[in-house]
Amino acid sequence: MKNFTYYNPTKIHFGKGQISTIDTEIPSGARIMLTYGGGSIKTNGIYDQVIKALGERHIVEFSGIEANPRYETLMKAVVIIREQKLDYLLAVGGGSVVDGTKFIAAAVDYPGDPWDFCTMGIQSKSALPIGVVLTLAATGSEMNSGGVITREEQKSKRAFGNPLVFPKFSVLDPETTFSLPPRQVTNGIVDAFVHTTEQYLTFPAHAPLQDRQAEGILLTLIEEGPKALLQAPDYDNRANLMWCATQALNGLIGTGVPQDWATHMIGHELTALHGLDHAVTLAIVWPGVMHIMKDEKKEKLLQYAKRVWLITEGTDDEKIKKAITLTDNFFRSLGVKTRLSEHQIGSVTINKIAERLQGAGMAKLGERGTITPEKVIKILNERL
Amino acid sequence: MKNFTYYNPTKIHFGKGQISTIDTEIPSGARIMLTYGGGSIKTNGIYDQVIKALGERHIVEFSGIEANPRYETLMKAVVIIREQKLDYLLAVGGGSVVDGTKFIAAAVDYPGDPWDFCTMGIQSKSALPIGVVLTLAATGSEMNSGGVITREEQKSKRAFGNPLVFPKFSVLDPETTFSLPPRQVTNGIVDAFVHTTEQYLTFPAHAPLQDRQAEGILLTLIEEGPKALLQAPDYDNRANLMWCATQALNGLIGTGVPQDWATHMIGHELTALHGLDHAVTLAIVWPGVMHIMKDEKKEKLLQYAKRVWLITEGTDDEKIKKAITLTDNFFRSLGVKTRLSEHQIGSVTINKIAERLQGAGMAKLGERGTITPEKVIKILNERL
Numbered sequence: 001m002k003n004f005t006y007y008n009p010t011k012i013h014f015g016k017g018q019i020s021t022i023d024t025e026i027p028s029g030a031r032i033m034l035t036y037g038g039g040s041i042k043t044n045g046i047y048d049q050v051i052k053a054l055g056e057r058h059i060v061e062f063s064g065i066e067a068n069p070r071y072e073t074l075m076k077a078v079v080i081i082r083e084q085k086l087d088y089l090l091a092v093g094g095g096s097v098v099d100g101t102k103f104i105a106a107a108v109d110y111p112g113d114p115w116d117f118c119t120m121g122i123q124s125k126s127a128l129p130i131g132v133v134l135t136l137a138a139t140g141s142e143m144n145s146g147g148v149i150t151r152e153e154q155k156s157k158r159a160f161g162n163p164l165v166f167p168k169f170s171v172l173d174p175e176t177t178f179s180l181p182p183r184q185v186t187n188g189i190v191d192a193f194v195h196t197t198e199q200y201l202t203f204p205a206h207a208p209l210q211d212r213q214a215e216g217i218l219l220t221l222i223e224e225g226p227k228a229l230l231q232a233p234d235y236d237n238r239a240n241l242m243w244c245a246t247q248a249l250n251g252l253i254g255t256g257v258p259q260d261w262a263t264h265m266i267g268h269e270l271t272a273l274h275g276l277d278h279a280v281t282l283a284i285v286w287p288g289v290m291h292i293m294k295d296e297k298k299e300k301l302l303q304y305a306k307r308v309w310l311i312t313e314g315t316d317d318e319k320i321k322k323a324i325t326l327t328d329n330f331f332r333s334l335g336v337k338t339r340l341s342e343h344q345i346g347s348v349t350i351n352k353i354a355e356r357l358q359g360a361g362m363a364k365l366g367e368r369g370t371i372t373p374e375k376v377i378k379i380l381n382e383r384l
Numbered sequence: 385m386k387n388f389t390y391y392n393p394t395k396i397h398f399g400k401g402q403i404s405t406i407d408t409e410i411p412s413g414a415r416i417m418l419t420y421g422g423g424s425i426k427t428n429g430i431y432d433q434v435i436k437a438l439g440e441r442h443i444v445e446f447s448g449i450e451a452n453p454r455y456e457t458l459m460k461a462v463v464i465i466r467e468q469k470l471d472y473l474l475a476v477g478g479g480s481v482v483d484g485t486k487f488i489a490a491a492v493d494y495p496g497d498p499w500d501f502c503t504m505g506i507q508s509k510s511a512l513p514i515g516v517v518l519t520l521a522a523t524g525s526e527m528n529s530g531g532v533i534t535r536e537e538q539k540s541k542r543a544f545g546n547p548l549v550f551p552k553f554s555v556l557d558p559e560t561t562f563s564l565p566p567r568q569v570t571n572g573i574v575d576a577f578v579h580t581t582e583q584y585l586t587f588p589a590h591a592p593l594q595d596r597q598a599e600g601i602l603l604t605l606i607e608e609g610p611k612a613l614l615q616a617p618d619y620d621n622r623a624n625l626m627w628c629a630t631q632a633l634n635g636l637i638g639t640g641v642p643q644d645w646a647t648h649m650i651g652h653e654l655t656a657l658h659g660l661d662h663a664v665t666l667a668i669v670w671p672g673v674m675h676i677m678k679d680e681k682k683e684k685l686l687q688y689a690k691r692v693w694l695i696t697e698g699t700d701d702e703k704i705k706k707a708i709t710l711t712d713n714f715f716r717s718l719g720v721k722t723r724l725s726e727h728q729i730g731s732v733t734i735n736k737i738a739e740r741l742q743g744a745g746m747a748k749l750g751e752r753g754t755i756t757p758e759k760v761i762k763i764l765n766e767r768l
Contacts, residue, residue, distance in 0.1 A: 001623040003399025008392070014640065015387025206620035208607060209628055212600030220593045236590035239385040243640070244593055252636075256398065256627070 001207045001256040008251055010143045011169040014243070016235070018171045019049040019133055022090070025169045026131055030088035031058045033081055035101045037065050037093045041135065044179040050092055050133055060086055065093065068271055068278070069100030071115055071151040078107045078114070081128070090131045091167075094184070095139025095191075098132055099147030102165035105130050118149055118158035127164035135176040137242035138188030138279070140195060140249025142170035150272065156360075157268040172246065174238035182229060185241075186334035187279035189225040192245040193218060193330075194282040198261050199254040201290070201300050202367035207257045211303070214253045217244050218308045225334060262365035263289050266376055269353040274345060283331040283338045288379035289371070290324045296368060340384050350380040385591045385640040392635055394527045395553040398627070400619070402555045403433040403517055406474070409553045410515055414472040415442045417465055419485045421449050421477045425519065428563040434476055434517055444468055449477065452655055452662070453484030455499055455535040462491045462498070465512070474515045475551075478568070479523025479575075482516055483531030486549040489514050502533055502542035511548035519560040521626035522572030522663070524579060524633025526554035534656060540744075541652040556630065558622035566613060569625075570718035571663035573609040576629040577602060577714075578666040582645050583638040585674070585684050586751035591641045595687070598637045601628050602692045609718060646749035647673050650760055653737040658729060667715040667722045672763040673755070674708045680752060724768050734764040 013021040026032065032054065041047040051059075062077045080086070081104065091101035107114035110124040117124070134142045141147060146161040177185065200214035224240045247253070266289075267281030276284075294301060298316070305311040305323035314322065331338050340346065354373035357363060365371035371379075397405040410416065416438065425431040435443075446461045464470070465488065475485035491498035494508040501508070518526045525531060530545040561569065584598035605628055611621045631637070650673075651665030660668075678685060682700070689695040689707035698706065715722050724730065738757035741747060749755035755763075 001399070001620055001627070003402065005395065005397050005405075007395040011389065011391040013389050015385070018387065021389075206624070208624060209600055209604045209631065212603060213597055216593055216596030216600055219596060223592060236385055239640075240590070240592060243385070247593065256623075 002205060002258070004255045006251055006255050007163065008143060008166065010167045012143060012172060012246070013169060014172045015239075016173060016175055018173050019046070020053050021169070021171060022050065022131060022133065023053045023055060026054070026057065026088055026090065028057065031084070031086045032060070032088045032090050033077065033086045034059050034061045035065055035077065035089060035091045035093070035097055035104070036061075036063050037097050039063060040179070041092055044176075046092060046133065046135060046176050050090070060084060065097045065100040067096045068148075068150045068157060069096045069103070071149055072153070074100050074103050074107070074149070075114070077104045081108050087128060088131070089128050090133070092133040092135065094134070094136030095141045098134070098141040098167070099139070099149065101130055102141070102147040103149050103160065105165050106162050115151060117160035117162070118151075123162040124164070127162065130165060130167045132167045132170040133176070134170055134172050134242070136180060136184055136188055137177060137238070137245040138191040140192070140246055142167060142172065143246050143250040148268065155272045157272040172242050174235055174242050177238050177242065178233040182335065183277075185228050186225070186336060187277050188245055189221055189228065189241060189334055190279040190283045190331055190336055192241075192248040193221050194263055194286050195248040196253060197286065198263060199257060199259050201297055201304055202258040202260050203297065204299050205257045210253055210255060210257050215307050217248050217253070220244050222308070222330060225330070229334065258367040260289070260367045262371045265357065265362055265365055266353060266379065269356055270345070270349075273349060273352065274343065276343060280336055280343075283336045284340060284383050285379065287324050287328045287338065288383040290327070291382050292375060292379045293366065293371065294320050296370065338383070340380065346384065347381075350377055353380065385589060386642070388639045390635055390639050391547065392527060392550065394551045396527060396556060396630070397553060398556045399623075400557060400559055402557050403430070404437050405553070405555060406434065406515055406517065407437045407439060410438070410441065410472055410474065412441065415468070415470045416472045416474050417444050417446055417461065417470045419446045419449055419461065419473060419475045419477070419481055419488070421447070421481050423447055424563070425476055428560075430476060430517065430519060430560050434474070444470055449481045449484040451480050452534045452541060453480045453487070455533055456537070458484050458487050458491070458533070459498070461488045465492050471512060472515070473512050474517070476517040476519065478518070478520030479525045482518070482525040482551070483523070483533065485514055486525070486531040487533050487544065489549050490546050499535060501544035501546070502535075507546040508548070511546065514549060514551045516551045516554040517560070518554055518556050518626070520564060520568055520572055521561060521622070521629040522575040524576070524630055526551060526556065527630050527634040532652065539656045541656040556626050558619055558626050561622050561626065562617040566719065567661075569612050570609075570720060571661050572629055573605055573612065573625060573718055574663040574667045574715055574720055576625075576632040577605050578647055578670050579632040580637060581670065582647060583641060583643050585681055585688055586642040586644050587681065588683050589641045594637055594639060594641050599691050601632050601637070604628050606692070606714060609714070613718065642751040644673070644751045646755045649741065649746050649749055650737060650763065653740055654729070654733075657733060657736065658727065660727060664720055664727075667720045668724060668727075668767050669763065671708050671712045671722065672767040674711070675766050676759060676763045677750065677755065678704050680754065722767070724764065730768065731765075734761055737764065
């Protein structure tokens with residue numbers, strides 16, 4: 001097992017009716033910026049629950065944080081906070097709203113251009129406290145210290161991290177997801193699935209508990225995922241999907257093990273260039289990474305085939321091939337189109353992505369740094 | 385899934401050489417009480433590493449915290465801290481030293497008798513900060529907010545909890561366990577195993593991820609446990625056992641599910657009356673709880689038989705019986721004597737335990753409150 005440091009101070013309030021706990025979590029004198037997205041929270045009752053819980057506190061609303069939250073949008077919030085001396089951020093939404101709110105929190109007191117967080121790995125020395133009311137199970141942002149921001153003018157989508165932006169608390173009420181369109185629910189399942197495989201499907205590192213914790217998430221997503229499509233929202237089903245998504249990226253399954261993340265880096269380019277949903281890009285790229293990197297990932301791919309897909313027959317190659325096919329089928333069964341051609345994307349984009357990764361200092365991706373731009377081209381060609 | 389709140393702010397530094405991190409974690413001006421047990425840390429090099437990392441900081445040593453740490457001992461430390469105005473506690477040892485140090489931390493500023501924490505559930509309103517260097521994988525105390533204290537004059541062993549006593553950080557260096565006698569290593573394995581079953585083996589609660597996280601710990605302990613006996617200490621083996629023990633009682637697998645803990649309450653009485661090692665009491669009592677409560681625990685016992693012991697043949701009763709036998713065999717394979725008669729304990733003690741639990745307000749134990757004193761007698765008679 002590799003050495004590691006694990007730290008995660010976010011308090012989780014999970015379950016029905018837990019939105020009311022924000023009243024005890026946020027100081028009564030707080031001057032709050034309430035951040036959210038397109039406004040669906042105003043029609044599904046979540047906004048009303050939040051406003052009721054906040055009582056007499058001073059609130060400034062900042063709506064319109066988009067999917068793949070934009071630097072340009074977020075910096076407008078930063079200006080308002082500085083002008084109005086707000087001191088607490090409450091994010092109500094999915095991963096994009098939470099990621100964007102983290103960026104705002106770290107940017108407020110940063111003297112330079114906060115885009116530095118994403119390009120130079122700079123961490124601001126202070127951040128406003130953040131609370132979260134999660135309305136979509138997917139990214140895990142509600143219980144980690146990272147985010148991904150898009151700079152529209154450069155068509156760049158980049159990650160940042162800072163321990164100061166761990167949410168102080170996150171409310172996870174599965175009922176908030178009942179009104180989501182199916183596409184957002186299934187995107188969340190794919191997102192949590194690939195977050196898990198990025199930390200699990202690398203090479204063995206004498207970490208059997210972490211392996212089993214990761215396999216536990218994958219098996220639960222495979223079991224619970226289809227149920228989210230087949231029926232009216234079921235509380236326990238949504239609760240399990242929500243908790244899986246949080247556990248997939250709160251740092252736990254990544255302790256002491258190598259990590260890949262090439263699928264994410266390649267996927268971010270697809271989103272930046274073509275606007276594809278994040279989860280859709282993962283569902284496209286990940287089977288290609290498994291296929292092209294199957295020799296380097298052989299031991300873990302066989303373990304994945306056996307323990308997650310219960311494949312016991314055939315040669316090693318056949319088992320691996322079947323596991324990749326079943327993964328792709330699982331994504332497709334959720335209604336996700338997993339081929340580039342289904343999104344009208346071809347070789348022009350593939351070559352551009354390889355160039356852009358090289359230009360951004362990402363010419364050596366994957367757990368061994370062996371996913372070169374040439375390999376990226378092979379991976380994407382396999383997914384045409 | 386049940387509603388829950390999960391919060392665990394302890395930072396973990398895991399791996400070889402991590403003792404040096406205490407220099408960055410403890411303020412340079414701290415006035416430290418260094419707590420430890422019988423002094424083995426002075427012969428195995430751990431003490432030297434700690435002192436080196438602490439550098440010029442002011443240190444007062446308090447040694448002699450015993451297994452099943454005693455109120456009487458701990459209150460002596462409280463007096464010293466008050467007199468010398470110490471402000472940081474560094475516990476170097478196993479679960480008893482950590483539990484005892486938590487009690488001290490909460491007691492220092494408490495105006496009444498701190499035994500109130502154990503008998504009345506009172507939580508002090510402040511606590512000194514605690515750091516931990518763990519030297520024995522077992523109790524999980526390094527990453528939770530509880531402890532168990534023994535009051536010798538009353539022969540009482542009681543638990544307490546307070547979110548203020550979460551360690552600020554814990555160093556988990558598997559190499560610190562290399563010099564342990566086998567009995568302490570195997571006790572730790574049993575302890576982690578039964579911590580897990582207390583939270584897992586109850587009744588189904590629509591929490592498949594938590595089930596799999598618990599099963600992952602059990603399977604890893606079964607796989608890694610015997611290796612700890614068969615060979616010279618192996619780093620990865622000890623690392624896996626250490627991480628399992630922490631994960632077994634840091635709150636994660638208990639989120640959203642019913643919990644039992646009857647085995648612990650009964651076991652505490654065996655320790656208080658006869659001085660048995662904590663883990664030995666669990667290995668004695670737990671198979672009896674499974675046997676006597678097998679109807680109420682039927683669904684989870686069948687799941688346990690199938691997923692943990694891979695039992696697929698036989699009637700439901702036969703599967704359950706076999707799972708209980710394999711559990712008992714596992715404990716015995718680690719050298720633990722799992723029958724009361726092997727410890728010269730008989731019906732006099734059994735009746736006394738039932739009376740004492742009744743007197744201490746513990747007449748309704750277990751996840752459904754159905755383990756009455758009569759059931760306790762049945763459970764212990766089954767373990768003669």
